[in-house]
Amino acid sequence: MNMPKVLQQTKHFQVTRQLRQDIRRLSAHDLVPTAADLVSRYDTSHATVIRAMSSLRRDGVIYRPAGQKRYQVAEFTAKPLARIAIVRPQYPSAGLDGNIRKIVEAGHRMQLSFDFKHYENMQVLDLNRLSEDEDAIILMPTTEPIPPHIQKALVKPHKPTVLMTHHVDLPSICSVTVADEQVGETAVSHLHSLGHTHCLILLDQTVDTTIQGRLDGWRKQMLTQLSTDEVESLVLDAQIKPFDDAREKSYEAMKHILTDPDKPNFTAVFCTSDTGAQGISRACYELGIKIPDDLSVISYTGANKYGRYCIPPMTTVESDMDDLGERYCQLLLSMLKNQMPREQHYQMLPTLHVRQSTARLSEPQTD
Secondary structure, three states: OOOOOOHHHOHHHHHHHHHHHHHHOOOOOOEOOOHHHHHHHHOOOHHHHHHHHHHHHHOOOEEOOOOOOOOEEOOOOOOOOEEEEEEEEOOOOHHHHHHHHHHHHHHHHOOEEEEEEEEOOHHHOOHHHHOOOOOEEEEOOOOOOOOHHHHHHHHOOOOOEEEEOOOOOOOOOEEEEEOHHHHHHHHHHHHHHOOOOOEEEEEOOOOOHHHHHHHHHHHHHHOOOOOHHHHHOOEEEOOOOOOOOHHHHHHHHHHHHHOOOOOOOOOEEEEOOHHHHHHHHHHHHHHOOOOOOOOEEEEEEOOOOHHHHOOOOOEEEEOOHHHHHHHHHHHHHHHHOOOOOOOEEEEEOOEEEOOOOOOOOOOOOOO
């Protein structure tokens, strides 16, 4: 992998560091030297000085009072080790929001600061331009395939860059992901241990590489008990698209299949996220179906852990999202110090948390 230029070697970093040190010798509310003075003092370009001053302003080291042209020294604040751009899709997502929260919490403990950047379409995303003022990048992709120009930016980054949760066949990039195939296997193994052989899967999110991984794990485990045709009849795709209300569409899909006289035989459901679990809970309540007496339900849950608040509390397959935040930040810090190995992929292994939404099947199933 082509390493990005070490942060400490850049002119912007050197000027920003020296300016920060010089400002620390001043008192709060003192005037900061003009850009022209700093160009002469540091023997650098006007653009580099302006960028350095902008960095210190964002860090809270200097500020410009309303109606004033000159920057002043702010009250002392701790210096962040680096600024990280979190680049995410424009559309709302509770799952992404939860992951971002864990990353920011971990980053603040490590003296990192964050800027949030949004994009609408990966096909026109200019990753370097969008994050030109930050020291490193965390990219949260959409559900669409990663276009070639973004793949190139990941393989040969201009600055440390980590890809979030997306599974891609690019061995030289850095990424942190959930072991999604194992998520599906774990869910079905638990249901099988309770006697459920006919386990529906609800695709309650847009089918990207993470949902596909959970589907593949579910299918692999289901094929140990049923034929291929039987297994495929138990896939329920709620047809979620970006900007859709996934919870509402999951509810509608489950209510439809539960009232369909020609529905396939199933006694348990695996939801690929806890959004689907909420939809199922409502559908079952309205139809008088008791969880887990009449139907066992298990879901994957991320940082938000919504399944805990369902009635009854949901049995879940979970990842340690605190660990996710720590991994992202530690990886970026290593890259900023030029200590990254050639390849860095980290997968978080899931764990099973049994609660009250799954129960042993009372009678043997029949085809």
